[in-house]
Amino acid sequence: MTTVDPGTPTWLRAHNDRTALRLLLEHGPLSRSRLGALSGLSKPTAGQMIARLERAGIIEPMGEVAATRGPNAVVYGVRRDVVTGVAVSILADTIEAVLTDPVDSDRPVVVLPVTDAARSPETDVNAAIDAACRAAGVDRSSVSVVAIGVQAAVDVAADELSFTDTLPGWPQSGARGRIEAATGMIVILDNDVNLAAVAERARGAMTDASGFTYLWLGDGLGVGLDIDGRIQRGAAGSAGEIGYLEVPRSAAALDPAAVDFTDLLGGPAVAALLGAPHLPLVEALRGADDGAWERIAERVGLLLAPVVSLFDPAAIVLGGPTGVAGGERLAALIQRRVDEGLYPRVDLRASRPHVAVRASATGDQSILLGARQLLVAHLRDRLETSIAI
Known part of the structure; x- marks a missing residue:
């Protein structure tokens, strides 16, 4: 230039x-x-x-x-067609995708079922790009970048993934490089919870916050940490993988078999708590009554103790399938527990500042929305830098 x-x-x-x-x-x-x-x-x-x-x-x-x-x-x-991108969310049972442009126009979101056919980073993402372009009526040749949210920890520098239980066919190393080679596009690969936190900052409950902690409650658990508008990913992209943290001894009163927080509060645990262990989490949550939300809030209270201790957030946003289903009702129940004190030691409780518990305001496609926000910023930068100074 x-x-x-x-x-x-x-x-x-x-x-x-x-x-x-x-x-x-x-x-x-x-x-x-x-x-x-x-x-x-x-x-x-x-x-x-x-x-x-x-x-x-x-x-x-x-x-x-x-x-x-x-x-x-x-x-x-x-112009909406001069440069475009595709936002993709790779979920356990579906793939969501939407075409994105610098104006952030509303485009149709496509949902592709994940089949038992052979999967790979290339096949998943190529199928998502093609479907998003068809739905938007835009030629694929205008797409130059794709942003992908995955249920895994992402080490961007090393191009490595970890905790890839829901990504069959995706390798631990080289996924981004393979997608770039197959599509000829710039590829942005990020953790799903981090993208949900990006969405909450851009369009959700935290647009004016100095910082916040996003707590994903779903089949898996995760934390997104926003400080002054920047997501903290850690040295190798594994920051926030709180589901693998061992539960405290006090958790035995709730579930004596739970070893880590996923055992206590992950999708199968919540579905069993609701008396529907045979149902997927989203379906099981439809039958939750006030008593069930009280029991879920009790478990979330245990999870928040290390979150508050480590990150000292001014606000905690509840997202993911369980957080979205619980909404303001679950947030209020957890707020009460936070205000009553998460710690057994009075001196720590008294010195802790107020923590606001908020329900996510980005709905059930927050990962896709976060990927879309990254794309909008990228596409706008591309347009601006095309005007040489």
Whole structure:
């Protein structure tokens, strides 16, 4: 990429064009006069920025708005098809996918069943990309990046996965490289709970929070740690794998056979607690009554003790199938336990600041939404860097 000296006419033009692009992405389609007002530049300068961005194929006319005097004003917006990506969530029994563009347009989400056929990173992701493009009516050639959420710890630097119980056919090493080779695309691979935390920050209950801990309660358990808007993944991507932590001795009163927290609060344990051990977790949760949520909250209280001790969060968000099903009711039950004190030692309890327990506000496709947010940021950066400075 060619660079120029700051302050030169070429640099100023590129700087102004990037400013115009950011405003169009933030506010949506704008007229020349409105773009000038938002940027603080004159209408002629705004018109020149629009002309350059249109010639570059980044924006296009998107209609007209009535003017107070004279003819209607043309409004311009960022093109949705110039660069796109596909967000993918690889779940235990399904694959979810959706096409994403820099404007973050609403597109149809496709859900593909996971069959017993031979699986691999390439086949799973290629099928997801093709299905998302068909559903959106967009040619696959416009897709340049794919963001994938997996139920595994992801070591990005080493391209290694661990805890891959729900990913048959996926190797421990080299999954991202294989997808890149098969698709010719940039591949972003991340842990599912981390992506759910990204979604909560972008569109959920924590948009204005300085930081929070996201607690995933599902077939497996996990923690996403957000500090000042940045997800903490650990040295090898394994931060937050709390399901494998051994339970305290006090858990024996709830389940004497439980060894780790997954035994105590994972999907099979919760389904058995609800009297439906033969049902998948989501179906079993539909039959939960107030008494069942009390028992689940009691177990979550044990899990939160190490979370609060280690991370000292201002807020805890309950997500995953159990968290979403429990909603505000489960959050209130757990809040009461937190306020009563998670610790047996009075001195620690008295020194602990208030911790707010919140229900997730991103629904049952939070992983996909988090992958989509990563893609939107990536695609916007791609557009901006195409305007050379």
